Amino acid sequence: MPIRNADIAAILEEIADLLEIDGANVFRIRAYHNAARILKELGQDVRTMVEKGEDLTRLPGIGADLAGKIKEIVDTGRCKVLDDLHKRLPPAIVELLRIPGLGPKRVRVLYRELGIQTLEQLRRAVREHRIRSLPGFGEKTEMHIADALEAHGGGVGRYTRVAADQYAAPLLDYLNTVPGIDKVVIAGSYRRAKETVGDLDILATGSSEGLVMQRFVEYDDVEEILSQGPTRASVLLRGGLQVDFRVVPKESYGAALHYFTGSKAHNIAIRRLGQERGLKINEYGVFRGDKRVAGDTEESVFASVGLPFIPAELREDQGEIEAAKAGYLPKLVELSDLKGDLHAHTKASDGHNTILEMAQAAKSHGLQYLAITEHSRRLTVAHGLDPVRLLKQIDEIDKLNETLDGIVLLKGIEVDILEDGSLDLPDDVLGRLDIVVGAVHSRFGLSRIKQTERILRAMDRPYFNILAHPSGRLIGRREPYEVDMSRIIRKAKERGCFLELNANPERLDLVDSHCRMAREEGVLVSLNSDAHSILDFRNLRYAVGQARRGWLEPGDVLNTRSLKELRPLLCGTR
Incomplete structure (x- = not known):
């Protein structure tokens, strides 16, 4: 059975978590976490690299030891390190890690201090109020754990966009080689660019439906066939992702694509518009009585109810139909609109490449400028920069810019916003930079009032430009x-500052609704x-998807500006 990057990353993540519960060396733990993150975001198929005998140590952050572990996982589907940890630690303790808010550090405390190994033991400890007295917990944390336990179930999980892509891309490649298939596309929440997906809905047109269905269920990553018919089949892939596959007639393709893209609320609203015109709209087409009048394309479905085409990302019944009626649908931002990237790290802090390598990579992605924004000194775990090291990097960037062609490097920092709202570096140092990106990396549990005031005070600093990952969330891991x-x-x-939409697929922060709020207030968002x-840099496409869900046009995005247009905006708060 094939093993995907996401499968390997999941094993490495579990090793890192269990090592942390076991009290292992922090650098060893971090190495596994970093390797997992790299594999989840990697555009290359690691299994193919192993099969070709390629050197995995060429991947950033992968040394000889980790390369050996990855090869072991690809070859056997297992890892001896993980097997040994399972033998040493209680088997049910992994389930505790699936409770939001319970990372490995807290699970370790629960296990060491209270002997908690299972969900039931955790529920009992919550009921008996034994958790609030533990160091680093408290009554509020205990209440959050209680809420998380209440919401926790055994249902199918959701996949980040990047994880879903690692299953979707090879499956689409396979289907495109199947004789009889003319056109194949992924619909559903995936097409609407939702930040997570629960399953994949795939539509195809073609002939010989029975043969096509048979080839689909024979795909080598299929673990279980849930159903199979002449025009529809449903399977579970080995990683647990469900895929529903349908072959539809060409004359119904547009109607089916619209129907299975959703959302449900959007579809209901469109059907209601059809009913007002005496039309019936379903996955088979648009009908007046028994006569099909539209449905071969999505454009024809919208036109039948007097609307222009509505991009998939907007189809949530949150004003897109009214906007279409009135003729003011946004012309959504596209990846090709981006001129630069204003948040990147190098080996100087917790990155994996040199400044020159990052500049060359950004240029290869069509970018004209790149801001180098290392972490500041407070984030010691990321080897953050103090004033001396930052000033040295400023000189290095100035010298590099004299030799670079086709891309300009901006001097920046991702400076920590401290609990009192001050910044981690002094103004006389920040004033030497082109851009200052402020970020909250600690004290996430402050009250709403205190956290808000903390950030507002930081935004009042004279050199503050962009608020990074504004809500601090990690999808599925941290609220x-x-x-x-x-x-x-x-x-x-008020201050002329900007908000970041962070492209890391585990963040995608701003959320779509906050993108819309920013747009309505005239605040630019930096992707x-x-x-x-x-x-x-490949992850920028995920930020674009989120931005489109947030109705952002190119003019709403800070880094669609040329460098000449950008510089005055960055100086606006100074």
């Missing part, structure tokens, strides 16, 4: 901190990769 985003957005407008390696 957003409590903050009044409407106040943050209004402050950004940044937060790249830690030359491979991460």
Whole structure:
């Protein structure tokens, strides 16, 4: 059975988590976490690299030891390190890690201090109020754990966009080689660019439906066939992702694509418009009585109810139909609109490549400028820069810019916003930079009022430009901190600051609704990769998808500007 990058990354993540519970060396833990992140975001198929005998140590952050572990996983589907950890630690303890808010550090405390190994033991400890007395917990954390346990179920999980892509891309490649298939596309929440997907809905047109279905269920990553018929089949892939596949007639393709793209609320609204015109709209077409009047294309479906084409990312019944009627649908931003990237890291902090390598990679992605924004000194785990090291990097960037062709490097920093709202570096140093990106990396548990005031005070600093990953969330791993985003957005407008939409597929932060709020207030959003390696610039496409869900046009995005247009905006707060 094939093994995908996401499968390997999941094993490495579990090793890292269990090592942390076991009290292993922090650098060893971090190495596994970093390797997992790299593989999840990698555009190359690691299994293919192993089969070709390619040197895995050429990948950023992968040394000889980790390369050997990855090869072992590809060859056997297992890893001896993980097997040994499973023998040493209670088997049910992994389930605790699936409770939001319970990372390995807290699970380790629960296990060491209270002997908690299972979900039931955790529920009992919550009921008996034994958790609040533990160091680093408290009553509020105990209540959050209680809520998370209440919501926790055994249902099918959701996949980040990048994880879903690692299954979707090879499957689409396979289907495109199947005789009889003319056209194949992924619909559903994936097509609407939702930040996570629960399953994949794939539509195809073609002939010999029975043969096509048979070839689909014979795909080598299929673990279980849930159903199979002449025009529809449903399977589970080995990684647990469900895929529903349908072959539809060409004359129904547009109607089926519209129907299975959704959302449900959008489809209901479109059907209601059809009913007002005496039409019946379903996955088979648009009908007046028994006569099909449209449905071969999505454009024909919308035209039948008097609307222009509505991009898939907007189809949530959140004003897109009214906007289409009135003729003011946004002309959504596209990846090709981006002129630069304003958040990236190098080996100087916690990145994996040199400044020159990052500049060359950004240029290869069509970018005209790149801001180098290392972490600041407080983030010691990321080898953050103090004033001396930052000033040295400023000189290095100035010298590099004299030799670079086709791309300009901007001097920047991702400076920590401290609990009192001050910044981690002094103004006389920040004033030497082209761009200052402020970020919250600690004290996520502050109250809504305190967290909001903390960020507002930081935005008042004279050299503050962009608020990075504004809610601090990690999808499926860490809930957003409590903050009044409407106040943050209004402050950004007042100060001439900007908000980041972080492209890391585990962040995608801003959320779509906050993108719309920013747009309505006239606050520009910067679509940044937060790249830690030359491979991460590919993630910008995920930021674009989120931005489109947030109705952003090119003019709403800071880094669609040329460098000449950008510089005055960055100086606006100074």
